Amino acid sequence: MHQTAVEDDRIKGPVESSRQIQKVLNDGAQRLLARASDNRSLARESLAPRISAAVDKYLLRDDPQISEAEIAKFIDELQADDLCLIIACERGNENAWNDLVERFTTTVRSAARSASSNEDAAEDLAQSIWAELYGLRTRKDGAPASKLAYYSGRGSLAGWLRAVVGQLAVDTFRKQSRLVQTEEDTDLDRLAHDASLGEGQAILAGIPTPEESMSNRFAQADMQQALNTAVQELAAEDRLLVKLYYFDNLRLREAGAVLGVHEATASRRLTRIQTDLRKRVAKILIDERGWTQTETEKSFAEVAQHLDIAQI
Amino acid sequence: MKQETNNEIDLLLRRLGRSPETSVSAGNGDVDHLDADELSAYAENVLPAAARARYTMHLAECARCRALVVQLSSSAGVVPVAEVAKQSAPSALRKFLASLFSPMVLRYAVPALGLILVAAIGLFVLRPKQNGDGSIAQRTEAPASTNITTNTPDPNSSPAARGYIDQQKQEAAGKPAQSSGPTGNQPAAAARAATGTGSQVDATSRDELAKQEQQQQPRANEAPAPPAPKPTQASDEGKRPADAEARREAPSVQVAAAPSTAKTEDAVKVEDRKAAEIAKARSDADRVQTFGGASAGIVTRSKTQNKDDAEKDKDAGETRTIAGRHFRKKDNAWIDTAYDSSKSITTYTRGSEAYRSLTADEPAIKTIAEKLDGEVIVVWKGRTYRIR
Numbered sequence: 001m002h003q004t005a006v007e008d009d010r011i012k013g014p015v016e017s018s019r020q021i022q023k024v025l026n027d028g029a030q031r032l033l034a035r036a037s038d039n040r041s042l043a044r045e046s047l048a049p050r051i052s053a054a055v056d057k058y059l060l061r062d063d064p065q066i067s068e069a070e071i072a073k074f075i076d077e078l079q080a081d082d083l084c085l086i087i088a089c090e091r092g093n094e095n096a097w098n099d100l101v102e103r104f105t106t107t108v109r110s111a112a113r114s115a116s117s118n119e120d121a122a123e124d125l126a127q128s129i130w131a132e133l134y135g136l137r138t139r140k141d142g143a144p145a146s147k148l149a150y151y152s153g154r155g156s157l158a159g160w161l162r163a164v165v166g167q168l169a170v171d172t173f174r175k176q177s178r179l180v181q182t183e184e185d186t187d188l189d190r191l192a193h194d195a196s197l198g199e200g201q202a203i204l205a206g207i208p209t210p211e212e213s214m215s216n217r218f219a220q221a222d223m224q225q226a227l228n229t230a231v232q233e234l235a236a237e238d239r240l241l242v243k244l245y246y247f248d249n250l251r252l253r254e255a256g257a258v259l260g261v262h263e264a265t266a267s268r269r270l271t272r273i274q275t276d277l278r279k280r281v282a283k284i285l286i287d288e289r290g291w292t293q294t295e296t297e298k299s300f301a302e303v304a305q306h307l308d309i310a311q312i
Numbered sequence: 313m314k315q316e317t318n319n320e321i322d323l324l325l326r327r328l329g330r331s332p333e334t335s336v337s338a339g340n341g342d343v344d345h346l347d348a349d350e351l352s353a354y355a356e357n358v359l360p361a362a363a364r365a366r367y368t369m370h371l372a373e374c375a376r377c378r379a380l381v382v383q384l385s386s387s388a389g390v391v392p393v394a395e396v397a398k399q400s401a402p403s404a405l406r407k408f409l410a411s412l413f414s415p416m417v418l419r420y421a422v423p424a425l426g427l428i429l430v431a432a433i434g435l436f437v438l439r440p441k442q443n444g445d446g447s448i449a450q451r452t453e454a455p456a457s458t459n460i461t462t463n464t465p466d467p468n469s470s471p472a473a474r475g476y477i478d479q480q481k482q483e484a485a486g487k488p489a490q491s492s493g494p495t496g497n498q499p500a501a502a503a504r505a506a507t508g509t510g511s512q513v514d515a516t517s518r519d520e521l522a523k524q525e526q527q528q529q530p531r532a533n534e535a536p537a538p539p540a541p542k543p544t545q546a547s548d549e550g551k552r553p554a555d556a557e558a559r560r561e562a563p564s565v566q567v568a569a570a571p572s573t574a575k576t577e578d579a580v581k582v583e584d585r586k587a588a589e590i591a592k593a594r595s596d597a598d599r600v601q602t603f604g605g606a607s608a609g610i611v612t613r614s615k616t617q618n619k620d621d622a623e624k625d626k627d628a629g630e631t632r633t634i635a636g637r638h639f640r641k642k643d644n645a646w647i648d649t650a651y652d653s654s655k656s657i658t659t660y661t662r663g664s665e666a667y668r669s670l671t672a673d674e675p676a677i678k679t680i681a682e683k684l685d686g687e688v689i690v691v692w693k694g695r696t697y698r699i700r
Contacts, residue, residue, distance in 0.1 A: 058353075062362035074360065114383065152349045154359065159352035162387055166380045167348055227324050236365065239372040246329030248378060257385045258371075258378075260357035274318040277325070304320035307327055 024068045025052050028075030036080035040088035040096055050087060051075055054152035083153030089133075090148045101130070104161055111162040115169030128172070129165055219299050220306070222289055223281065230280035238273045245270060346370060346377045355384035634683050635676040637690060645687040651696060657689065659698040670697070 029047040033039045059066050059074055088096035109126050116122035135146030151160050231242055237259065244255035256266035278300075285291040291299075346354065346367055353359045354367050371378045411417065630641040631649075639646040660667040662681060671678035680690050681699045688699040 058360050058363045062360070062366060070360075077358070111387070114387065147348070150347055150349050152353070154349065155353035155356045159356050159384060160348055162384055163348035163352040163355070163380065166351070166383055170376060170380065224324065224328065227321075227328055231325075231328070236369040236372045240368055240378075242325065243372055243375075243378060244382070246325045247375070248382060249329070250382060254382065254386060258355070258381055271318060274321045274325070278318070278321045281321070281324075300320045304323050307323040 020068060021055075021071065024071050025055065025075070028072055031076060032078060032080045032083070036084045038081060038084065040084045040093060042084055042087060042091075046087060046091065047083070050083065050153070051078070054078070054154060057152065058154060078153040079156060080153075082157035083151070086148050086151045086153075086157065090146060097134070100133075104158065107158045107161055108165060111165035112169070115166055125165065125169055125172070128168060129161070132164070132168065216302065219295075220303050222285060222291075223299055223303055226281045226284040226289070227277065229284055230277050233280065234273065234277070238269070238276075241266065241269060242273060345374065346380075351377065351380050352384055355381050632684060634680045637680060637692075639680075639684060639688070639690075645689065646684040647689045648691045648696075650691045651689050652691070655691075655696050657696040657698050659700065661700045667699070 025048050026044060029044045029051050032047060032051070033042060033044060055071055055074060059071060085096055085100060089100050108129050109122070112122040112125040112129065113119070116125050132145075132147050135148070147164055151157065231239060234242065241255055241259060244250045244258055245252065248255075250258075252266045252270070253263040256263045259266060261269070282293075282296045282300075285296050285299075286293065350359075350367055354364065354371070357364075359367065371381060632639045632641070632646065638649040640649055641647075660670055667681075671681070674692055677690060677692055677697060677699070681688055690697050690699065
């Protein structure tokens with residue numbers, strides 16, 4: 001009996017499901033219009049496709065069987081005013097466009113300045129952004145290629161505009177952008193890295209000492225490679241923290257902001273990751289390289305000592 | 313150790329971080345980077361968990377997108393409010409705990425606490441001292457009150473108690489015959505004339521009891537509580553406690569007044585038995601006090617009892633052990649703890665011929681008699697001796 005019902009659900013599932021989701025989307029759109037302080041006289045039908053796209057992108061892609069309640073909750077968390085403004089702009093509402101420019105000129109200019117190396121470049125970037133948004137370019141089908149179509153309303157409109165500016169800056173002015181790391185030591189490291197690879201050694205070739213034996217240098221290279229492997233094996237969230245802190249040289253507060261956690265939490269998490277990595281590296285060295293526990297401990301101490309001296 | 317461990321790995325990670333990252337963005341190929349909407353939503357931490365995890369995986373590998381997210385998150389000024397709130401609770405507790413051990417607290421509050429503790433201990437130590445007399449009196453109150461409580465309701469029920477009362481009456485009647493002589497008979501004759509009934513002995517007995525009460529009254533007036541008369545003569549030592557007991561029991565005797573025979577020539581024997589009864593009653597009461605514990609405390613101390621009483625009672629608690637025998641001091645008499653009042657007792661006077669012959673046979677008794685002053689009742693080889 002129960003099995004038959006399940007089978008029936010499978011047969012009519014997608015149709016029923018799509019109907020139900022459509023209803024949830026329409027209802028959600030109606031609620032969104034109702035709670036917007038200025039809904040720009042938009043109809044529910046003009047809003048529903050945009051909401052549907054956001055639901056697909058952020059919910060159904062990860063969980064096609066997600067509950068209707070979750071979908072409704074997601075819709076109710078969208079930025080109602082910002083989404084209505086953007087859709088109105090997209091639909092050619094001049095008042096909405098004026099409002100958009102008026103409200104976000106400062107935001108776009110500020111973001112452009114941050115992403116540009118000089119004021120002129122920043123101004124050029126800002127103008128490019130407004131052109132992109134207005135849809136001066138046309139798509140293959142002849143419709144204006146406005147970036148406005150990609151705003152889902154999940155995040156704030158200001159944040160989205162900054163992201164658009166940042167992306168355009170990276171694409172257009174990549175070499176001049178501050179986002180490109182041009183630290184001298186990174187270049188030196190790269191040279192050292194490239195040189196050492198030819199000798200079958202890893203990154204630690206940069207700190208050789210005269211009395212250092214060849215076997216010791218190989219041991220250090222093994223350790224660094226093991227650490228690299230161990231980092232790759234970390235959970236994505238932990239690996240991101242390691243990258244933010246050690247590769248991007250962020251402070252814990254900044255790294256925590258990216259991860260959405262407090263600085264103290266980031267600090268505790270980093271300590272745990274360090275302990276975890278130490279264990280992983282030792283395991284790799286013992287299991288895969290045939291090191292003994294004593295050799296591992298000794299190498300850790302020696303490498304740390306060399307690195308400590310090198311940093312001084 | 314853990315700190316060192318983390319320091320080592322920290323140095324290695326820093327070194328690794330300075331090496332070129334082999335990220336997905338390195339090749340600048342057709343990698344599917346995060347779009348503006350995803351970047352901003354991630355930076356503002358408003359994505360559903362599953363979607364966020366998906367983008368986290370990309371960000372962990374893509375320096376380009378990571379740089380954008382970092383820039384967006386810093387300019388967005390996203391403060392992890394929930395996390396901050398979560399942190400505030402334990403940190404508040406930690407702050408409170410830390411404040412307990414702050415230098416100020418350790419410098420001032422802890423010594424102050426120590427002083428209070430010392431003061432409290434001082435009070436505790438002094439308090440028993442002040443109450444010491446009271447507690448002893450309270451403790452030794454038990455025998456007296458026990459005597460009263462056991463004797464008062466018993467006259468009609470306990471034959472032993474009745475016998476004891478009879479003995480007291482006998483003693484009360486016999487005493488004037490010994491000491492008062494004819495003078496004591498005058499009020500008795502007056503009493504007989506007034507009542508016109510009863511025998512002469514009865515009248516004498518009643519008269520004597522009345523006389524004893526009269527004697528007791530002034531004492532009671534003088535002091536809050538009737539003091540036990542201190543023995544003045546060695547020959548009276550055995551009798552005096554009995555007298556005191558008799559006086560205490562006088563009301564009971566009056567209530568239970570019954571025809572009694574006059575005191576006769578074997579008055580000494582009666583006195584001995586009476587003393588034995590008292591001793592037994594007291595030892596019983598002591599036992600009650602010892603094993604009952606709180607029972608002594610239950611009996612409330614009368615505020616009218618004076619210090620003499622307390623001192624007398626204090627003596628009662630003293631114990632000695634000589635020649636393997638244990639003695640307890642009661643009413644200036646050392647009584648063997650093994651003493652059984654139902655057994656017959658033989659009295660010896662120190663220095664007498666009989667005493668010398670006894671101590672010649674049993675030197676231990678001599679040792680006991682020499683070491684214990686005053687009257688001694690000792691149980692030796694199944695027999696009971698009183699040494700005066």
